[in-house]
Each structure stands twice: as structure tokens, then as C-alpha cells.
Amino acid sequence: MVSTLLKHSEAKIIFVDYQLLDTATGAFKLFSEKGIKLPYLVLIPDSYSPSSGANVTISMPEVLEYESFLAAGNPDFPIVRPNDEFDPISLNYTSGTTSSPKGVIYSHRGAYLNSLAAVLLNEMLSMPVYLWTVPMFHCNGWCLTWAVAAQGGTNICLRNVTAKGIFDNIATHQVTHMGGAPTVLSMIINAPASERRPLPGKVSAMTGGAPPPPQVLFKMEELGFNVTHSYGLTETYGPGTVCTWKPEWNSLPPDARAKIKARQGLQHLGMAETDIKDPATMKSVTPDAKTMGEVMFRGNTVMNGYLKDLKATQDAFKGGWFHSGDLGVKHPDGYIELKDRLKDIIISGGENVSTIEVEAVIFSHPSVLEAAVVGRPDDHWGETPCAFVKLKDGCSATAEDIITYCRDRLPHYMAPRTIVFEDLPKTSTGKTQKFVLRQKAKAMGSLSKISKL
Incomplete structure (x- = not known):
């Protein structure tokens, strides 16, 4: 992902915290294999002393240490303002x-x-x-x-x-x-x-x-x-x-x-x-x-x-x-x-099912820590709600418990028919990657073939 974004943005300099240096070097390796010019790397070491990053070896045109890089600058540089505020x-x-x-x-x-x-x-x-x-x-x-x-x-x-x-x-x-x-x-x-x-x-x-x-x-x-x-x-x-x-x-x-x-x-x-x-x-x-x-x-x-x-x-x-x-x-x-x-709405038997509403009900279950709902393909209904759930530490609940809990609080067509207990895949900003869950739900196949629910 990092190499893809660097290539797309054509970044000339990348600032890298020491904790993420392995990620950066992996991205640069992909760059080197494709013959793409590498950006300059400014390394932010663990402590603010120039020597702390001195032993870093990386296949780069140049590695600059953060504090030294800043010290080399001119504090009286002329401010360059945009020509247009929409720049x-x-x-x-x-x-x-x-x-x-x-x-x-x-x-x-x-x-x-x-x-x-x-x-x-x-x-x-x-x-x-x-x-x-x-x-x-x-x-x-x-x-x-x-x-x-x-x-x-x-x-x-x-x-x-x-x-x-x-x-x-x-x-x-x-x-x-x-x-x-x-x-x-x-x-x-x-x-x-x-x-x-x-x-x-x-x-x-x-x-x-x-x-x-x-x-x-x-x-x-x-x-x-x-x-x-x-x-x-x-x-x-x-x-x-x-x-x-x-x-x-x-x-x-x-x-x-x-x-x-x-x-x-x-x-x-x-x-x-x-x-x-x-x-x-x-x-x-x-x-x-x-x-x-x-x-x-x-x-x-x-x-x-x-x-x-x-x-x-x-x-x-x-x-x-x-x-x-x-x-x-x-x-x-x-x-x-x-x-x-728009991509998440579930249409089950012609009825629109809001995954947000279903997730809110599952979330209110005392044992649930996280929940995400996607559509599972179904030969009869078109789609049925499928919930991926992570329970709180020390708490327990069965799939039947959660399905019953939802049916007591939602119209039956909105209640999930499938419960999968697992950690939810997240982006780097903490959002659930629903496209990953949709792929998993699709791989399960139609529920109508294997259950009368």
C-alpha cells in the first residue's frame, strides 16, 4: 500500500518514524524492483540525537536524520504563498x-x-x-x-x-x-x-x-x-x-x-x-x-x-x-x-435492510464488543443479513442468543440469520473493511440451501 501511494503521489521526500522503518524499506524494495526513482528518506529516530539513526543502512539515494535535516534549514526563508487560494x-x-x-x-x-x-x-x-x-x-x-x-x-x-x-x-x-x-x-x-x-x-x-x-x-x-x-x-x-x-x-x-x-x-x-x-x-x-x-x-x-x-x-x-x-x-x-x-445496503426479499440499524441493536447486547453486518447471497431472499461479531473479554454468547436478541428488537427480515465470531478487519484509520467481510459472506454460499431459517 505504501509503495502504491508513493508511486501515485510521486512523492519526493518521505518522513519515516523509526518504528515504521521496516514498512518503508519494504516499499522501497518494491520500487527498486520496478526501476522507479526512490524518494529521499528523512528518518525520525527514537531519541533526538543525530547518532541514534547513524547505523541505519538502507538501499536509498540518501538517508537524512530528522534533527540534522531541520538544523540545515534557513530560519529566515521567504514564505511562498499560493498564487490562488484554490491551489x-x-x-x-x-x-x-x-x-x-x-x-x-x-x-x-x-x-x-x-x-x-x-x-x-x-x-x-x-x-x-x-x-x-x-x-x-x-x-x-x-x-x-x-x-x-x-x-x-x-x-x-x-x-x-x-x-x-x-x-x-x-x-x-x-x-x-x-x-x-x-x-x-x-x-x-x-x-x-x-x-x-x-x-x-x-x-x-x-x-x-x-x-x-x-x-x-x-x-x-x-x-x-x-x-x-x-x-x-x-x-x-x-x-x-x-x-x-x-x-x-x-x-x-x-x-x-x-x-x-x-x-x-x-x-x-x-x-x-x-x-x-x-x-x-x-x-x-x-x-x-x-x-x-x-x-x-x-x-x-x-x-x-x-x-x-x-x-x-x-x-x-x-x-x-x-x-x-x-x-x-x-x-x-x-x-x-x-x-x-450505497454499497452496503442489504435487499432481502425486496425489503431494504439498514446495516447500521442492525449493528446498533447487536452492539447493545451486553456481551458484544464489535459488530459489522453485510449481505450474504441467498437463492430465495436475494440476500440475508450476516453479522460478524467480536465478544468482550470474559463474556459469552452463542449465535442463537444474538439472533434471538435481534428478533426481539427488530422486524424478523432485518435480524441476522448468520453470526460469525471473529476479529473484524480494520483500515489504518479504524474503519471496518466491509468489502473483506462481503467476500467472506459470499464464499459461504446461499443459506436457503442449508437451512430452513
């Missing part, structure tokens, strides 16, 4: 959850606006202390790399994201803000008591990247985190919408509040428009919380396009709106709510 500022790759990663081009204007929007979304006062669990390479850390700098903040970085590391760093550094995919939130709420530490104060946590199960949001707030739910894609610089909270919702029961907070909400101040449209007619759907359509965006905080892929860019902007590939509904108050990816 590219960075290239970010999509997560590759449904296909090969695409190179998304960000503009100076879009990055500037989304960074300021991130400050507002996180209610970030001056000099925040931000704990990084969102990878900085992913949408430039949801543009928070720039947002924290704009507010004069302190960055707390983790080599490995663990619940203990999160609690320890929050307590030690008096963390005020953090962000993370629902996977990270699940890690926090399921941490054993021995790894938890009292929060020094209210910690604002922004989540996104995948729809968070209401149960996870509810338990996070029980622990003392103030969770803000945002939604977006790499193509929208990370956060494009936010579930802006209404004071009147404070009086609702906790589970009802969590279900509302799980909505994707309204576009933030940096995004011009967000809508749910019929992709065929490009008409807005009825805001009845039932009629499904595709989530679409337009504005300055939408990408310039995909690098070296004109057709994909044209397809993404058909009708003058960016097509997200996500299916959702619009509530009467204008708040949007995701129901599924």
Missing part, C-alpha cells in the same frame, strides 16, 4: 473501505475554512490540550492539525492507541479535547476498571468516521466525556456536518438523547450545503425521516477532485453536487441521519 495544499488518500484508495486534493481555502470550523465544532478555547487518536494522515487529522495550532494548543501524541494510554494521558496532561472513531470510543467504555482514571474535567470528544451506536455515546457520557458527533468523508476535509445539540433535548431520557446524538445533523458553518437527494432525479427527498436518498454536499470545503482520475471526479460531482455514496433520511427539523453506504 492544492495537500493530498489525502481515502480509507479504501470499499475500493482502492483515491488521492483527494485539498485546497488552501478549503483547509483554512474547515480548520476554523473544527475549532467551532469542538468549542475549542485558546490553548487547548488535544489528545491524538485520529491519525494525522487521515484528512489532515480532520483538519485539527491546523485547528489546534490556530488556537495555540498542545498536541499529545500516542504511539499506540490503547484505553490505558488514553486515560493515563488525559490525567497526566489535563487533556481538554480529543477525537476518535467509534472504535476508539468502544475501547474507552470497555476498559477494565484497573485501566481507568478519573477525568480531570469534562473532556470534549468528537467522533465520526462511522455512525456511532447510541449505546456507545450513552456510556461515553456516563464516564464524563462530552461527545460531539460529526460526519464527513475524506472528500469533505473530514467533518462536514455536526449534530448540533438543542437545549430542549436535555430533558429526554438518556437512551433517547443517545439516539438523537447518533444522527449526522446539519452542515457546519464552513460547508455551503448538505442535502439528501434522489441520485437519479437530483430532487431533495421529503423530510419525513423515512424517505431514503443519497447524502450530497457542495461548498468550499469539498475537494478539488481526485488526483489523476478525471472520470471518478466527474462521477462524484454529477449534477453539481458531491455524491457521498451514503444513504440517509432527513428529519422534519432538517437533521440528516445515515442509514447505510
